[in-house]
Amino acid sequence: MNLRKFEQFQDLANSEGVIFYYEGEFTQNVVAAMADALKNRLENDPDAQKKKRKIFSTFVEMAQNVTHYSLPPWEDVTSECGHGCGAVAIGKHENRYFIASGNSVALEHVPRMREKLEPLRRMTLDEIKAAYKVQLRNTEHASDEVSKGAGLGFLTVAKDASEPIDYSIVETTENGGKAAYFFLRATI
Numbered sequence: 001m002n003l004r005k006f007e008q009f010q011d012l013a014n015s016e017g018v019i020f021y022y023e024g025e026f027t028q029n030v031v032a033a034m035a036d037a038l039k040n041r042l043e044n045d046p047d048a049q050k051k052k053r054k055i056f057s058t059f060v061e062m063a064q065n066v067t068h069y070s071l072p073p074w075e076d077v078t079s080e081c082g083h084g085c086g087a088v089a090i091g092k093h094e095n096r097y098f099i100a101s102g103n104s105v106a107l108e109h110v111p112r113m114r115e116k117l118e119p120l121r122r123m124t125l126d127e128i129k130a131a132y133k134v135q136l137r138n139t140e141h142a143s144d145e146v147s148k149g150a151g152l153g154f155l156t157v158a159k160d161a162s163e164p165i166d167y168s169i170v171e172t173t174e175n176g177g178k179a180a181y182f183f184l185r186a187t188i
Contacts, residue, residue, distance in 0.1 A: 013089075017098075019035060019041055019092070021087070023087035024085065026063055026066045027084065027125055028085045038055075048097070055188050061153045065103070067084045069103065070105070071103075071105065078145065085103065088100070099184060104180070105181075106178065107178050107180050110169055110180055113167075115166070117154060120154055121165065121166075149185050158186075165186045166185040
């Protein structure tokens with residue numbers, strides 16, 4: 001990257017309120033280091049004090065989604081990154097925070113993701129909390145071969161958000177047309 005492009009990148013990040021950005025492989029060690037960096041960044045921000053738990057919870061859920069569900073790099077892309085590659089950005093606009101993530105996903109999982117995300121966008125906070133409690137008692141996820149958790153990730157993000165979560169799924173011709181890019185954004 002030449003310096004002019006880096007300057008433009010930095011200007012864009014600053015104008016959008018980005019306080020933290022990472023792109024690359026998401027391992028447990030990397031996520032722990034990012035959490036420490038985020039904690040240090042928020043430590044002296046009075047707007048963050050009451051929201052810190054929600055910011056961290058949302059960050060962890062999004063980082064885990066990248067870690068667990070991201071596809072390895074396409075055969076036609078040169079990358080140092082193995083499985084669990086993606087990006088995360090955390091920013092602040094006025095006194096509200098946003099956490100955004102992006103990673104590749106298998107195209108075959110896109111309908112299921114939309115099936116989970118679309119209702120969340122229309123639910124009230126009370127409905128999201130009720131759905132969360134129901135999912136906590138749900139034992140069917142143990143036999144789910146796709147989900148690597150209890151099925152609480154999107155519910156947790158939606159529960160902590162101050163407005164409906166936003167997402168975008170962009171199909172790509174890379175990897176033989178069997179993948180899409182998944183972007184998720186929550187405002188706290």
